[in-house]
Amino acid sequence: MIDRIPILRIRDLLLVSIQADLHDILVEQLQSDILKELERKSARGLVLDISALNILDTYTARAFVHTAQMARLMGTRTIVSGMTPAIAMTLTEMGFSAGGFETALDLESALTALSTQDADED
Amino acid sequence: MIDRIPILRIRDLLLVSIQADLHDILVEQLQSDILKELERKSARGLVLDISALNILDTYTARAFVHTAQMARLMGTRTIVSGMTPAIAMTLTEMGFSAGGFETALDLESALTALSTQDADED
Incomplete structure (x- = not known):
């Protein structure tokens, strides 16, 4: 059982590989860790x-x-990557709208999306 | 409990964020998954x-x-990143020589090392 999920930094991007079910404590810890990392370095x-x-x-x-x-309030754009078809179907069937976060097919697409934003917004 | 560790691809680099103790099954699964991914795409x-x-x-x-x-036999260079001082001390005290794999302080240093290799070897 892990007690926290590591936040990896690749230059000005943060990457979190989520491998376990996020029970309450883990989610709060992760959110707090992400915000602390953003405060430390944008x-x-x-x-x-x-x-x-x-x-x-x-x-x-x-x-x-x-x-x-x-993260948005701290100036950071979030993308959820790697959603399986099964999860996409289940979430939709349960009435969950994905409007709350951006998605990408895989990590690479997510990184590409975050790079191209560069030209648009920065 | 997770049954396999995801292998993330960033262009021509593979990244594995290890978050749980690697018991026997998980290690074998991970090794097999890495080799399959290398076979699929170098x-x-x-x-x-x-x-x-x-x-x-x-x-x-x-x-x-x-x-x-x-991985070396499949043409890939491996770097272990993010070793804590405590782990470095323990491994050394237990007589484990780190000669078997390269290390880097953090993910970013590892990626930098793998990029600079480009100029040298490729």
């Missing part, structure tokens, strides 16, 4: 990679929305 | 990030050596 983007997850409950999906909102 | 480098680990036993350290050797 980041242009945050990628939450969930390619390792087979299931994603609405609690965790909502936690991602909150994390994205928090 | 990679210049492989980064095993262990910044989330507080302890690293010699079994796992040896598994990293084997993984690095396997």
Whole structure:
């Protein structure tokens, strides 16, 4: 059992590889760690990679929305990458709208999206 | 409990964020997954990030050596990043020589090392 999820930095991007179900404590710890890392050093983007997850409950999906909102307030754009078709179907069937966070097919697409934003916004 | 560790691809680099103790099954699964990914599409480098680990036993350290050797045979250079001072001390005290794999202070240093290799070797 892990007690915190590492936040990896690649230049001005943060990357979190989520490999375990995010129970309450883990989600709060992760959110707090992300905000502390953003306070320490700003980041242009945050990628939450969930390619390792087979299931994603609405609690965790909502936690991602909150994390994205928090990061946005700290000036950072969040992308959730690696969602499996099964998770996409389940979330949709459960009435969860993905409007709360951006998504990308995989990590690479997410990094590309965050790079191209550069030209548009910066 | 996770049953496999995701292998993330960033262009021609593979990144594995190791967050849980690597018991036997997980190590074998990871090694097999890495080799399959290399067979699918070659990679210049492989980064095993262990910044989330507080302890690293010699079994796992040896598994990293084997993984690095396997990846080398498939044309890929392996770097272990994010070793804590505590782990470095323990491994050294237990007589484990780090000669079996390259190390870097953090993910970013590892990626930089793999980029600069470009100019030297490719």
